[in-house]
Amino acid sequence: MPTAKYIQVAQEIKKRIKSGQYHPDELLPDQETLAKEFGVSRLTVKKAIDGLERKGLVYKQSGLGTYVSAPIPIKSKTDTPANFFMGLDTEMGKGRVTSQVLHFTVEFPSPEIQKNLSLKKNEPVYDIIRLRLLDGEPFVIEHTFMPLKTVPDLDEEILSKSVYHYIHHDLNLKFGRAYRRILASKPDDLDKKFLHAAPDDPMLELEQLVWLTNGTPVEYSYSRSRYDSRSYTVFENNRF
Amino acid sequence: MPTAKYIQVAQEIKKRIKSGQYHPDELLPDQETLAKEFGVSRLTVKKAIDGLERKGLVYKQSGLGTYVSAPIPIKSKTDTPANFFMGLDTEMGKGRVTSQVLHFTVEFPSPEIQKNLSLKKNEPVYDIIRLRLLDGEPFVIEHTFMPLKTVPDLDEEILSKSVYHYIHHDLNLKFGRAYRRILASKPDDLDKKFLHAAPDDPMLELEQLVWLTNGTPVEYSYSRSRYDSRSYTVFENNRF
DNA sequence: GAGTGGTCTAGACCACGCC
DNA sequence: GCGTGGTCTAGACCACTCC
Numbered sequence: 001m002p003t004a005k006y007i008q009v010a011q012e013i014k015k016r017i018k019s020g021q022y023h024p025d026e027l028l029p030d031q032e033t034l035a036k037e038f039g040v041s042r043l044t045v046k047k048a049i050d051g052l053e054r055k056g057l058v059y060k061q062s063g064l065g066t067y068v069s070a071p072i073p074i075k076s077k078t079d080t081p082a083n084f085f086m087g088l089d090t091e092m093g094k095g096r097v098t099s100q101v102l103h104f105t106v107e108f109p110s111p112e113i114q115k116n117l118s119l120k121k122n123e124p125v126y127d128i129i130r131l132r133l134l135d136g137e138p139f140v141i142e143h144t145f146m147p148l149k150t151v152p153d154l155d156e157e158i159l160s161k162s163v164y165h166y167i168h169h170d171l172n173l174k175f176g177r178a179y180r181r182i183l184a185s186k187p188d189d190l191d192k193k194f195l196h197a198a199p200d201d202p203m204l205e206l207e208q209l210v211w212l213t214n215g216t217p218v219e220y221s222y223s224r225s226r227y228d229s230r231s232y233t234v235f236e237n238n239r240f
Numbered sequence: 241m242p243t244a245k246y247i248q249v250a251q252e253i254k255k256r257i258k259s260g261q262y263h264p265d266e267l268l269p270d271q272e273t274l275a276k277e278f279g280v281s282r283l284t285v286k287k288a289i290d291g292l293e294r295k296g297l298v299y300k301q302s303g304l305g306t307y308v309s310a311p312i313p314i315k316s317k318t319d320t321p322a323n324f325f326m327g328l329d330t331e332m333g334k335g336r337v338t339s340q341v342l343h344f345t346v347e348f349p350s351p352e353i354q355k356n357l358s359l360k361k362n363e364p365v366y367d368i369i370r371l372r373l374l375d376g377e378p379f380v381i382e383h384t385f386m387p388l389k390t391v392p393d394l395d396e397e398i399l400s401k402s403v404y405h406y407i408h409h410d411l412n413l414k415f416g417r418a419y420r421r422i423l424a425s426k427p428d429d430l431d432k433k434f435l436h437a438a439p440d441d442p443m444l445e446l447e448q449l450v451w452l453t454n455g456t457p458v459e460y461s462y463s464r465s466r467y468d469s470r471s472y473t474v475f476e477n478n479r480f
Numbered sequence: 481g482a483g484t485g486g487t488c489t490a491g492a493c494c495a496c497g498c499c
Numbered sequence: 500g501c502g503t504g505g506t507c508t509a510g511a512c513c514a515c516t517c518c
Contacts, residue, residue, distance in 0.1 A: 004487065025455065030503060041489045046504080054480065059416060059455055062504050063496035067455055072419050073355045074449055074460075079421060082322070083476045115313045176299060179312050180474045181319060184424035184442040184467035202424040202442030202467065209314055213478070215265065215299055215307055220314075227424035227442070234420045234474055236323045238453070240294065244506065270484060281508045286485080302485045303515035 005040050010048035012038070017057055017068055024070040028058065031066075056235040082182065082206070082232040085175045087164030088132055088140070096135050099160050102194070103129035106148060113145050116209055116220040124148045128159060131194050138195050139229050144221040151218065167218070176213035182206055182232050185224075195226050202227040245280050250288035252278070257297055257308055264310040268298065271306075296475045322422065322446070322472040325415045327404030328372055328380070336375050339400050342434070343369035346388060353385050356449055356460040364388045368399060371434050378435050379469050384461040391458065407458070416453035422446055422472050425464075435466050442467040 013034075016022050028034070031049070035042045049066055052058045060066045080091065089097040109117065109125045117125065125145045132140040144163075146154070151167060158166045167173050183205050187197035197203065203224050210219040253274075256262050268274070271289070275282040289306055292298045300306045320331065329337040349357065349365045357365065365385045372380040384403075386394070391407060398406045407413050423445050427437035437443065443464050450459040 006487080027503095032503090042504095043490095044488065047487090049504095051480075056417060056419070059451070059453075060504065061454055061497080063498075063502080065503055069455075070358070072449065074419065074421065074447065076421065078423070082422070082474050085476070085478045118310070175478050177296060177475070177477045179296070179314065180476070181314070181316065181471050182322070182422045182444075182474070183318070183471035184444040186440065186442060186467070200426065200440040202426060204422075204424040207314065209312065211299070213299075214301055215309075227426075231421050231423035234322050234422070235417070236325070236420070237417045238325045238415050240291075246506080267484095272484090281510095282485095283509095284507065287506090289485095300485065301516080303483080303517080305484055 005038075006044045006047040006051070009034070009038050009040060009045060010051050013048060013052060014057060017052075022068045024068050026068055027065040028068065054237055054240055056237070059237075060239075076231060078229060078231045079233045080230060082180060082234050085178070087162045089162055090164075092134060098133045098136070100131040100133065101128070101156050101159050102131055102141075102190070103127065104156060104159060109145070113220065117145065117147055117217045119147055126151070126154055128154075129190070130159060140223050140225050141190055141194060142221055142223045144219060146219050147217070150212070150216055173218070174213045175218070176211050176215070178208050178210045180206060180208040184227070187226075188224075191224055191226070195224070197226050204230055204232075206232065245278075246284045246287040246291070249274070249278050249280060249285060250291050253288060253292060254297060257292075262308045264308050266308055267305040268308065294477055294480055296477070299477075300479075316471060318469060318471045319473045320470060322420060322474050325418070327402045329402055330404075332374060338373045338376070340371040340373065341368070341396055341399050342371055342381075342430070343367065344396060344399060349385070353460060357385065357387055357457045359387055366391070366394055369430070370399060380463050380465050381430055381434060382461055382463045384459060386459050387457070390452070390456055413458070414453045415458070416451050416455070418448050418450045420446060420448040424467070427466075428464075431464055431466070435464070437466050444470055444472075446472065 031042050031045045034045045056069055058066050058068055084091050105127045106124050107127050109119050114121055125147055128144040130142045131138055185203050185205055187201055187203050191197040191203055204227055205222055205224045207222040212218050271282050271285045274285045296309055298306050298308055324331050345367050346364050347367050349359050365387055368384040370382045371378055425443050425445055427441055427443050431437040431443055444467055445462055445464045447462040452458050
């Protein structure tokens with residue numbers, strides 16, 4: 001099963017942008033020309049470019065053409081895309097993230113967790129707290145709830161490595177969608193102890209509910225970081 | 241110039257979901273059936289449904305069909321979508337937002353602002369600080385920079401109403417894309433004075449760079465709220 | 481095998497920005 | 500008027516899920 005053509009075309013155009021073959025704020029070849037070059041229909045080229053536009057690599061003006069986006073000038077070191085669907089380790093760069101399991105139990109879900117994960121009160125969940133370290137430095141505390149029936153046979157071995165990898169490769173499941181909330185709050189005891197937050201250090205929290213592609217809720221979690229170690233970014237296009 | 245068919249179809253399907261004609265976690269009619277009903281091609285129906293899927297109203301499983309999403313159980317009162325492109329007033333509900341202009345000058349841009357808004361050092365910008373009130377209660381301080389050449393003739397009258405409306409309707413310009421960063425920080429003097437933030441109250445900040453559809457940077461701004469009055473939400477679909 | 485959504489094509493017409 | 504991207508169609512084939 002080969003990759004879809006529009007994905008391949010998108011990858012090739014992306015490569016050309018990254019390599020400098022197409023320059024910032026300059027026009028791409030028109031869709032008909034690209035279609036001929038790649039030996040595909042115009043619609044396939046449009047689909048490829050639409051994907052790149054959603055990600056912010058190009059922007060279009062009807063009547064004029066498709067332009068390569070200039071680099072965004074306000075990038076920061078603490079930036080983390082708020083639209084990831086991978087584990088922290090792949091997100092931050094392989095091998096930089098390690099984990100320390102602070103809490104790992106199986107419990108019947110509270111009414112709130114029942115609601116969030118669409119569970120009956122006799123369907124147990126894992127209750128997991130992990131300290132995640134980046135290059136050995138503590139930087140996130142993750143509190144995660146997952147249904148046992150959806151993610152069976154979790155153990156500390158998996159938790160200290162990558163739960164994402166386990167779900168994806170061993171269970172062969174795929175994340176479908178996520179609802180995320182970003183908020184600020186005051187530090188709690190765990191923040192102070194493990195992230196060395198001072199009493200007046202603001203905390204940044206990402207709360208999320210994640211579903212599999214088949215519609216099953218698979219994770220409810222909140223991740224807390226010190227205000228000076230993390231920020232979340234979103235790119236939005238008004239045309240979609 | 242009528243609205244595109246796929247938009248109309250999407251609106252009709254959305255209406256049916258909202259009205260309860262299609263139920264949560266149940267299948268929609270298949271695309272062929274909907275295409276016949278609406279008198280359009282299947283691709284047009286697919287395009288409509290894709291849009292709804294991106295917004296989270298439905299989810300699809302190849303081989304099975306399209307399901308209506310169940311309501312998200314973790315909504316909160318302070319939630320604000322992080323993907324808006326409207327003014328605060330339309331975002332929060334008409335007429336609830338008022339504004340107090342704390343600062344309004346025209347200046348040559350600092351090197352940082354030059355970079356963010358792609359300006360030469362002799363191209364002036366507005367430097368605007370506004371206190372936004374919701375139902376009369378202070379809840380956001382917005383610090384905004386906009387190029388004078390792109391948004392001419394701004395005045396306090398417009399600032400106290402809706403800059404968005406002015407840009408959109410009077411200048412006939414349209415926002416195209418935005419890069420946003422969400423972060424936590426300690427309160428500054430303005431936060432303490434106008435938002436009544438205590439010294440240890442965390443602040444939530446949204447920093448953003450906005451472009452018009454023609455690629456021109458039009459706004460660099462940061463908006464600060466007290467941690468207990470605001471949170472930002474994102475919905476993501478892994479398929480796009 | 482039947483039914484679903486995903487992809488792809490060739491061709492057409494339209495709206496938009498510019499000259 | 501010309502060239503661009505946006506929309507739309509009819510028809511085809513494929514991959515996936517369930518029976």
